[in-house]
Amino acid sequence: MTGDDYNDCVKLYADGLYRFMLKSTRNTEDARDLVQSSFEKLWEHRKEVDSQRCKSYLFTIAYHKMIDMNRRNSRMDYRGELPERTETSARFTPGLKDHLEKTLARLTEKQRSLIMLKDYEGYSYEEIVEITGLNLSQVKVTLHRTRLQLKEWLVSVENVL
């Protein structure tokens, strides 16, 4: 890709990547640093990257940078299971949308990343496999379990509301 292609990538995907990073890390500074370093790497390797694959390249770089950062900060949750629902988590939910945000925050980072890659960016299972390095079965099972858990939380909140 050329320098112009790179700038097109900035224009098209910087906001989405920032949203993905912000939702994943829940930290503005971390998300900003990850986006900047991801684009920095894209710029360095722009000649080897096909402009058609610029988005997946960016998200792949950003995702693995986030994993590395979380490992360094020991903030990664490797349980692979949904956290237990607590009473306080759903007690003061003003609305379904806000509650959805909160339930999203309760997911593990891997679950959250997969949900966002699927829903926000519209990636297929195969593309998520490519970005995250997980296998197809892991992606599929994790996404299905996460949705079932989210559904359970949302239903319970609706009952409360």
Added chain:
Amino acid sequence: MEINRQNYETAFLLYIDRELDAPGRAAVEKFLRDHPDLQKEFDGLAQTVQVAEPMIFPGKKDLYRKEEPKRVFPLFRVAAAASVAVLLAGGWWLAGNIKKAETPEKISVPTATVTEKNNKSGDNRTEHPATAQNITEERKDIEKSGKVRKATGGALLVKNTKSASSSQTSMDKQQANETEVITGEQAETPDMAKKQTVVGLQDAGELKTPDAPILIASKPPQQEIIDKAEGIPPATTDAYYADNAGDNAISVFAVNDKNKTISGIFNRLTGRSATKEDKSRKLRVSVIQISY
């Protein structure tokens, strides 16, 4: 995949994740129509789909980059660099030649024995004998040039590979490409050098005089003069003739009236005493302008 009450949940999730093709989606929709009691469960799963909210990256403008233009090395710079390289190489070559000329090789072989071999080329040179008057005029002009002023005390024999007739008529502003001086073994004082006798180009007897001319540049010397000169090794005379093969070559060849090579030429040309290494080495003076 046929959807039934055992696997509908997976089918719903695949539908929500947009992983089904058109027939698969149609199958799920038909299954929902056939089983309306599962519609609520389907809606509950559909609610888990996150809606992307618009977000703007605050540092977006800092991400834009401008590709640096490729450096184009201007052609004139290449030419200038090449010129400098050529000048340096030329200077180095000239410096090397001057240094080499300042350290004459020792000549120790007594008598040249190449008379017969060089007679063939000598025949051509003797077709146009030079007169003493012409030679003297040429000597004076060369003295005026001052470029070989140091050689005033020496007795020199000068050779020009051009024929005498052509040289006499067209020697105005002729550029002699090369003048060669072969020094002898012993350095001598200028006073001693004055006692040397000039051996002319054609006839050594014609130019015998205590006040030796400096340079005589007219035509090639007779082969016999060079060949009979003592103290010149055969290799030197070979090089001498080879060096003067060019049209504009002028060589200075020093012999005395006894046909012995004259030493001390280096001293007179360079203004310094010859070192041990300098003795008997060649001193070559290039590009001498001779005007008549």
